[in-house]
Amino acid sequence: MEKVYVIGVGMHPFGRFLDKSLKYLTRHAVWEAIQDAGIDPKKVEMAYFSNSFAGALNGQHSVRGQIYLRDAGFSEIPIINVENACASGSTAFQHACLAVSSGQVGVAIAVGVEKMFVGDNTKTITALGSAGDVEATKGQGLQFTALYALKALNYMEEYGATPYHFAKVAEKNSENAVLNPFAQFRKKLSVEDVLNSRMIADPLTLYMCSPIADGSAAVIVANEKVANQLGQAQVHVKGSILKSGQLYDPNNKQPSMITKASNELFEKIGIGHSDINMLEVHDAAVSVEFEHIEDLGLLPKGTAFQEILEGTFSLSGKLPVNMSGGLTSKGHPVGASGVAQIVEITKQLRGEAKERQVYKNGKLPLTGLCLNTGGRVEDDRAAYGITILSR
Amino acid sequence: MENIREQNIFLIDKKGKPNLIGSKCLGCDHMSFPAKEVCPYCMTNGRSEEILIGKLGIVVSATTCHTAPKGIQVPYTLGTIEIDYGVHVLAQITGNTIRKGDKVELVIYSSVSVESAEETIGWKYQIVEGGGQ
Numbered sequence: 433m434e435k436v437y438v439i440g441v442g443m444h445p446f447g448r449f450l451d452k453s454l455k456y457l458t459r460h461a462v463w464e465a466i467q468d469a470g471i472d473p474k475k476v477e478m479a480y481f482s483n484s485f486a487g488a489l490n491g492q493h494s495v496r497g498q499i500y501l502r503d504a505g506f507s508e509i510p511i512i513n514v515e516n517a518c519a520s521g522s523t524a525f526q527h528a529c530l531a532v533s534s535g536q537v538g539v540a541i542a543v544g545v546e547k548m549f550v551g552d553n554t555k556t557i558t559a560l561g562s563a564g565d566v567e568a569t570k571g572q573g574l575q576f577t578a579l580y581a582l583k584a585l586n587y588m589e590e591y592g593a594t595p596y597h598f599a600k601v602a603e604k605n606s607e608n609a610v611l612n613p614f615a616q617f618r619k620k621l622s623v624e625d626v627l628n629s630r631m632i633a634d635p636l637t638l639y640m641c642s643p644i645a646d647g648s649a650a651v652i653v654a655n656e657k658v659a660n661q662l663g664q665a666q667v668h669v670k671g672s673i674l675k676s677g678q679l680y681d682p683n684n685k686q687p688s689m690i691t692k693a694s695n696e697l698f699e700k701i702g703i704g705h706s707d708i709n710m711l712e713v714h715d716a717a718v719s720v721e722f723e724h725i726e727d728l729g730l731l732p733k734g735t736a737f738q739e740i741l742e743g744t745f746s747l748s749g750k751l752p753v754n755m756s757g758g759l760t761s762k763g764h765p766v767g768a769s770g771v772a773q774i775v776e777i778t779k780q781l782r783g784e785a786k787e788r789q790v791y792k793n794g795k796l797p798l799t800g801l802c803l804n805t806g807g808r809v810e811d812d813r814a815a816y817g818i819t820i821l822s823r
Numbered sequence: 824m825e826n827i828r829e830q831n832i833f834l835i836d837k838k839g840k841p842n843l844i845g846s847k848c849l850g851c852d853h854m855s856f857p858a859k860e861v862c863p864y865c866m867t868n869g870r871s872e873e874i875l876i877g878k879l880g881i882v883v884s885a886t887t888c889h890t891a892p893k894g895i896q897v898p899y900t901l902g903t904i905e906i907d908y909g910v911h912v913l914a915q916i917t918g919n920t921i922r923k924g925d926k927v928e929l930v931i932y933s934s935v936s937v938e939s940a941e942e943t944i945g946w947k948y949q950i951v952e953g954g955g956q
């Protein structure tokens with residue numbers, strides 16, 4: 433197996449851009465990544481294009497990658513369209529890595545793009561609801577915020593957390609986003625702002641939930657030979673894992689899929705939980721940060737909500753989480769989110785995160801983890817992607 | 824009265840009672856909803872029997888939603904219901920007060936879209952009269 437390196441990253445800021453097309457958003461992120469890598473774009477041999485809703489929202493039901501990447505200059509090379517709901521980005525990234533690690537190509541690109549502001553937010557919420565079994569949930573009013581609310585209620589009941597703890601996460605993520613020029617919301621929120629914002633799905637208020645967003649992100653990966661030719665010290669893709677949701681256990685005895693998948697990944701690449709210096713997790717609602725940190729085995733179950741009060745997950749804390757502002761503050765353009773997590777960890781590892789740069793004992797961090805989840809099947813999420821990067 | 828069957832999800836039986844359509848694997852006894860020909864627990868193919876379930880259930884958790892997809896009026900309640908054999912289903916729940924542990928029954932409703940005038944027949948759970956805590 434070839435070693436895989438991230439040689440270039442690019443992003444278009446997340447936010448509301450009514451005048452910017454999917455073609456524009458794609459071209460912007462792709463060419464930022466090409467320039468960042470300093471590579472001849474003709475060297476890119478394969479592309480994975482991550483998008484979920486250009487069919488439902490923008491009418492482009494098929495060959496999205498071929499259409500949008502043509503506008504960025506790409507033809508002839510294989511382009512694979514990836515759709516795994518909110519986990520599309522990590523799925524595309526993992527497959528770009530697989531194309532390189534298998535030796536099939538020397539350089540591949542993963543691109544995530546989404547345009548969710550289409551002038552009718554109900555249309556967007558309805559499209560998002562199709563990331564579940566539409567036959568089994570028809571007419572129920574399935575929306576993901578409600579699923580996160582149900583999880584939040586369970587966490588509160590089991591461990592004694594309150595909405596205050598969730599608001600602390602939103603506050604922390606908003607502080608990080610203030611320092612991120614690519615974030616949708618760059619305004620510091622207080623706990624009071626969060627708790628007093630309007631209720632979306634009890635106990636989750638507006639500022640506890642990730643917003644609808646437009647945006648794009650791109651990552652170019654390459655084998656060791658190409659990475660060395662480019663010169664600079666490159667970020668290494670230590671490993672990644674992709675899973676689908678597990679079957680419902682009526683006895684509720686099995687570990688979560690996040691726990692199963694992360695244990696498998698840690699074992700495979702031979703590093704320990706204590707090697708993880710920082711995380712980008714999938715806070716489609718802030719309440720899941722606790723679940724994600726705990727299920728990844730980084731803290732014991734039922735303790736993360738107390739750690740947020742100690743500043744553990746802040747930029748200067750022991751385990752910084754969502755340095756980018758996370759999905760709640762940076763924005764959540766579905767197909768782009770998983771790719772943008774890789775962009776953030778790469779910038780942190782390179783020491784290019786400017787005001788939101790994380791340090792470990794005065795030095796740049798060595799290893800970071802991304803957790804990206806998406807969709808729903810029966811009683812679990814549909815897809816899970818975990819990636820570990822190091823330098 | 825004929826059975827009324829919708830997309831293999833629910834049916835109204837000859838007595839006019841609504842049921843969800845589940846399946847039981849004859850290989851490993853696991854229940855599935857929606858019903859499946861292949862059991863996802865043991866991957867036995869073609870040895871499952873259809874079982875009508877979900878006439879009654881218990882609220883496991885519920886949240887009141889203040890935004891909604893198309894065709895749903897706010898506020899509404901979405902929750903997890905435990906039905907026969909410990910199966911969990913996600914469903915809309917109606918009732919004046921909805922709390923964990925409440926008894927619910929399956930009901931069929933029909934709604935007509937204002938935009939397309941199309942009629943939809945759907946299912947949801949309703950708090951059983953006097954079945955609250």
Ligand SMILES: [Zn+2]
Nearest residue numbers: 848851862865
């Ligand atoms: Zn079976």
